[in-house]
Amino acid sequence: MTQLVQSKNAGVRPSPTYIVLKTLLYVVLIALALFTLIPFVWMVSASLKLDREVFSYPIRWVPEVFHWENYQLIWSKVPLLTYFKNTATIALLVTFIQTLTSSFAAYAFAKLRFPGRNTLFICYVATIAVPWQTYMLPQFILMRSMGLYDTLWAIVVLQSFSAFGVFLMRQFYQGIPTELCEAARIDGLSEYGIWARIMLPLSKAAIATLVIFTFVGTWNDYMGPMIYLTRDVNKTVQVGLRRFIQENSSDYHLIMAVSVCSLLPVSIVFLSLQKYFIQGIATTGLKG
Amino acid sequence: MSAYNSSEYRRRQKKYERRKALVAYSFIAPNFIGFAVFTLVPVLFSIFLSFVKWKGGAFSTMEWVGLGNYADIFKTAKVAEKGLGYLFTKVDLGIALKNTLFYTVVTVPLTLVCAVALALALNRAVKGAVGFRTIFFFPYVASMVAICVCWRFMMMKDGPINQLIMAMGINYNKSWTADSGMAIWSIILVSVWRNMGYYMVIYLAALQGVPKDLYEAATMDGANKWQQFFHVTLPQLRPTTFFASTMMIISCFKIYDVVAIMTEGGPGRSTKMLVTYIYDEAFSNFNYGIASAIAMVLLVIVLIFTLAQFSMEDRYANN
Numbered sequence: 335m336t337q338l339v340q341s342k343n344a345g346v347r348p349s350p351t352y353i354v355l356k357t358l359l360y361v362v363l364i365a366l367a368l369f370t371l372i373p374f375v376w377m378v379s380a381s382l383k384l385d386r387e388v389f390s391y392p393i394r395w396v397p398e399v400f401h402w403e404n405y406q407l408i409w410s411k412v413p414l415l416t417y418f419k420n421t422a423t424i425a426l427l428v429t430f431i432q433t434l435t436s437s438f439a440a441y442a443f444a445k446l447r448f449p450g451r452n453t454l455f456i457c458y459v460a461t462i463a464v465p466w467q468t469y470m471l472p473q474f475i476l477m478r479s480m481g482l483y484d485t486l487w488a489i490v491v492l493q494s495f496s497a498f499g500v501f502l503m504r505q506f507y508q509g510i511p512t513e514l515c516e517a518a519r520i521d522g523l524s525e526y527g528i529w530a531r532i533m534l535p536l537s538k539a540a541i542a543t544l545v546i547f548t549f550v551g552t553w554n555d556y557m558g559p560m561i562y563l564t565r566d567v568n569k570t571v572q573v574g575l576r577r578f579i580q581e582n583s584s585d586y587h588l589i590m591a592v593s594v595c596s597l598l599p600v601s602i603v604f605l606s607l608q609k610y611f612i613q614g615i616a617t618t619g620l621k622g
Numbered sequence: 623m624s625a626y627n628s629s630e631y632r633r634r635q636k637k638y639e640r641r642k643a644l645v646a647y648s649f650i651a652p653n654f655i656g657f658a659v660f661t662l663v664p665v666l667f668s669i670f671l672s673f674v675k676w677k678g679g680a681f682s683t684m685e686w687v688g689l690g691n692y693a694d695i696f697k698t699a700k701v702a703e704k705g706l707g708y709l710f711t712k713v714d715l716g717i718a719l720k721n722t723l724f725y726t727v728v729t730v731p732l733t734l735v736c737a738v739a740l741a742l743a744l745n746r747a748v749k750g751a752v753g754f755r756t757i758f759f760f761p762y763v764a765s766m767v768a769i770c771v772c773w774r775f776m777m778m779k780d781g782p783i784n785q786l787i788m789a790m791g792i793n794y795n796k797s798w799t800a801d802s803g804m805a806i807w808s809i810i811l812v813s814v815w816r817n818m819g820y821y822m823v824i825y826l827a828a829l830q831g832v833p834k835d836l837y838e839a840a841t842m843d844g845a846n847k848w849q850q851f852f853h854v855t856l857p858q859l860r861p862t863t864f865f866a867s868t869m870m871i872i873s874c875f876k877i878y879d880v881v882a883i884m885t886e887g888g889p890g891r892s893t894k895m896l897v898t899y900i901y902d903e904a905f906s907n908f909n910y911g912i913a914s915a916i917a918m919v920l921l922v923i924v925l926i927f928t929l930a931q932f933s934m935e936d937r938y939a940n941n
Contacts, residue, residue, distance in 0.1 A: 359746070359748065360748075363744075363754055366740065370757050370758055370761060370815065371760075373761075373773055373776060373815075374772075376772065376775075376782060377768070377772045380775070388775070389778065389781060392785065435653035435656070436653055438649050438652060438653065439650045439652070439653040441649055442649035446645070446649070447646075448646035448647065449643060451646075457657075461657075461665060463925060463928040464665055464921060464924075464925075465872075465875075465920060467897045467917065468665075468900075468924075469661070469664040469665045469667070470664075470904075471668065471671070471900075471904045471910060471913050471917070472914070473660060473661075474904075475667075475678070476659075476660070491656060494656060495656030495660060497657065497661070525646075525649070550763050553765070554764075554765040556766055556767055557878055557882075557901075572767045575767045575768065575771075576767055576883070579771055593768035593769075593772060596765055596768050597764055597765060600763055600765060601763075601764070604760070605756070608759070611759070612759070615824060616823060616827035
């Protein structure tokens with residue numbers, strides 16, 4: 335087979351049908367890539383125009399004059415900085431609490447024996463199948479009675495203890511040989527020591543996946559903040575953008591400028607860590 | 623003496639076991655307490671709520687109505703009188719169910735076909751494959767509000783999409799999201815556009831797992847590329863397709879964000895979905911019991927697909 339492949343690659347010239355098919359493939363791929371990218375291009379383009387230019391006929395993709403001042407204007411129209419701060423606070427807190435507590439719990443589920451282990455784990459598995467939308471109302475009633483309504487903490491506790499994190503980490507820990515833990519136990523390491531010095535360093539890939547998905551999921555979350563955060567000082571970027579759209583519904587250029595700003599942080603995270611995204615989906619295939 | 627020893631031993635053994643269990647619980651507690659309070663309790667509470675009438679005031683104003691909320695959302699009395707057609711044309715729940723189902727039935731196959739096509743294209747030796755993969759996946763991580771409002775603008779009366787359509791000779795100049803016939807299609811388009819990259823990644827991983835010798839054997843048997851695709855690739859992808867479609871069906875039934883930003887369920891009730899209906903009853907009309915009853919309908923639908931997925935996974939794992 336290797337010989338076959340080599341001879342094919344080293345072949346004097348590929349057949350004409352091969353060239354045609356290959357060209358066709360690239361044409362289709364480039365067309366689909368354009369279809370995927372055009373909304374983003376349009377967004378950036380519109381954000382640099384005057385509002386009356388946005389829907390000009392025929393459409394101009396490159397604005398005549400680049401109106402960078404749109405990007406200055408939006409900061410005075412909405413407390414965008416507050417929104418960013420709130421979202422970053424929530425996303426970082428959730429990511430931290432989620433990763434720490436779920437890797438902690440997953441260690442016990444994967445490597446320790448204790449009464450009630452299976453029952454407790456079944457509780458987690460069973461709720462993975464229950465959509466959040468079916469219990470968002472009772473959760474809201476509960477949080478309101480705890481005084482968490484319209485505080486950032488509401489979103490933090492709502493996102494931090496998902497069954498998904500425990501599930502993912504447990505899956506990964508089960509793949510680590512138990513002998514490693516036993517050896518460490520004989521060497522006198524406590525269970526906490528084993529978790530900190532052996533399991534954590536070995537699970538970097540799983541943690542990276544969990545961190546990225548939690549961060550992006552929290553950053554982009556819309557429905558949670560929409561239900562819980564009403565005062566402007568507490569709003570996240572997503573609900574802030576929504577408020578801006580409702581209040582300035584015909585300032586298309588400014589809405590697009592705020593949209594571009596709201597996309598930047600996740601885009602940077604995604605582009606720098608995309609390897610982990612792809613690996614994470616390919617191996618777990620979870621989290622729709 | 624020996625009796626003393628053995629009971630002493632047993633006591634120590636017990637103490638040791640108890641300490642071990644305590645250590646284990648200490649690992650689980652931080653997550654489990656949060657999980658129990660904010661997920662487990664609300665899940666159970668929501669079942670209970672679907673049997674009461676409550677506007678959210680003091681707990682004493684709660685009134686047990688049994689299956690009353692369910693009879694109310696299904697309008698059982700009216701439907702019994704006027705037939706099933708009435709449910710799907712006049713009743714809120716029926717319309718929400720019909721819209722959600724239509725959205726799901728169109729979105730899932732469209733997304734799957736796009737995802738498979740993209741994965742097959744990128745699975746070959748293509749220049750810039752990583753770049754293409756990044757582009758196709760990007761919409762999935764981009765925040766909903768920004769991309770949905772952008773699409774809504776692009777689909778406006780004088781927007782670029784209608785300009786393109788007019789240039790192609792089709793006479794259509796309405797805002798998609800304000801046209802009761804087109805609104806749901808605008809939501810489908812955005813959903814497919816957003817999700818195809820995600821499922822492409824899943825298919826790419828699956829294609830990598832197809833054993834190469836199957837293709838060699840097929841080539842030996844004289845199968846051409848098309849035959850290889852239909853007799854080797856597709857059958858090998860079947861478990862992935864099943865997994866991806868149940869996952870997508872479930873997430874389609876939970877659709878909310880796109881609708882909330884693009885159409886708010888309108889015009890009229892043309893894009894009212896199950897979750898939009900739950901949201902409106904819960905947070906706009908404060909009919910907590912009704913909202914919970916609709917939530918149970920959603921739960922039952924999702925559970926059916928989840929169970930199907932579990933049982934099929936077992937079958938694939940055993941084969």
